[in-house]
Amino acid sequence: MSILRKGTKKYELVKKSRESALAAVQIFNNPNITFKSEAFSVLIIISWTYLLHAYYEDKNIDYRYYKKPNQRKIFDRTKHGAYKHWELERCLDNTNSPIDRESALNLKFLIGLRHEIEHQMTSRIDDSLSARYQACCLNYNYYICKFFGKEFGIEKHLSFSLQFSSISEEQKDLLSEFEDLPSNIKSYVTRFDDSVSDEDFGSPKYAYRILFVPKTVNKRGQADKVIEFLKPDDPLAAKVNTEYQLIKETEKVKYRPSKIKEIMNNAGFTGFSIHHHTKLWQSLDTKNNSKGYGVKIEQQWYWYERWLEVVKQHCRDNANIYQ
Incomplete structure (x- = not known):
């Protein structure tokens, strides 16, 4: 110093x-x-x-x-x-x-x-x-x-x-x-975050995130703080983080159509093509932003994990066509 x-x-x-x-x-x-x-x-x-x-x-x-x-x-x-x-x-x-x-x-x-x-x-x-x-x-x-x-x-x-x-x-x-x-x-933001490793992305030195949970019970005689912090190993903190993870869908995971095709082909659905993928999303109107299946970035569409699950189910339901 x-x-x-x-x-x-x-x-x-x-x-x-x-x-x-x-x-x-x-x-x-x-x-x-x-x-x-x-x-x-x-x-x-x-x-x-x-x-x-x-x-x-x-x-x-x-x-x-x-x-x-x-x-x-x-x-x-x-x-x-x-x-x-x-x-x-x-x-x-x-x-x-x-x-x-x-x-x-x-x-x-x-x-x-x-x-x-x-x-x-x-x-x-x-x-x-x-x-x-x-x-x-x-x-x-x-x-x-x-x-x-x-x-x-x-x-x-x-x-x-x-x-x-x-x-x-x-x-x-x-x-x-x-x-x-x-x-x-x-x-x-998307380009920068996608270039960062998962370890660095989750570091509080990169982004300091706090999850707020309303405290419904106050005790007389204790300091009346707006915010109270819990240690990460506190049982309540562990419970809150677990429940938060169940509803959190990370912004980092996105797929281009070619990657979705590759994933489905590797899963055994070798007949599934880009053309089939295009026909599927068009029939379901899933590029509608309100449906939350993906995001448009620099004139290109990226699909979220939840759309990949729809594609997987579609291929399973139509295995006789794609296998």
Whole structure:
């Protein structure tokens, strides 16, 4: 852990990094602001960039861009003469980066998201992606404390936002979780998530997800907290997670028609073809979004697991045709 002295470049980087992180969260939690995700992604990326610049400054690692044509460094500069320093993604890709893989994946997701939203107006993405933002904040607090001491932590300045709406008692159907997103954001999220391993996708450093269950009984004399946390090995937590898994259909598993044909052929239905698959979905009108059998991404249709089960049953019912 490094010692910071006021007035040094390293101290100013950490100070501005911390203020940028606080500003990102305060804006996101402000009920009067609808420009939440856009502002959060820009400010939190600046925050992490400055934090890693401070880290590299502390380790005497040069984080300026340069060329070396004749064994002599020629530093890249802006049109006004300032040094060009590494952007966040370059900081993360450096072999000396201290950031763990899952936290880096979370940041690269936000970097790509910022690229999507900075070029055109977006809407309706705050709730759908809030787990990624929450993980980013927790990861940031962990690393700023690790690098420069707990006195720079931001957890004491943050709390859960009070809500004017209650949490639904019924689980939202996750098949429609991304249906209301702008098409470019939906495409980006799907492509990025499909490139992430199941282990990384489930990590709380990539996306911090909490399942809320209403508490119907209060006890007098106990602290009246809006949210209470259970340890993962608590019997109640295990029960809740089991029941949640029964109704959760992951957004990651999708199939193209060729893959469905391959699966059915490998299952012994060698006569089942793409043509048969097309005829089947057309007869059942299953590309109707309201039926929840798949999703259209970048002008291509992807089928969910529940459609694959329909195809399997169809092949079993018509085994004399396909076997």
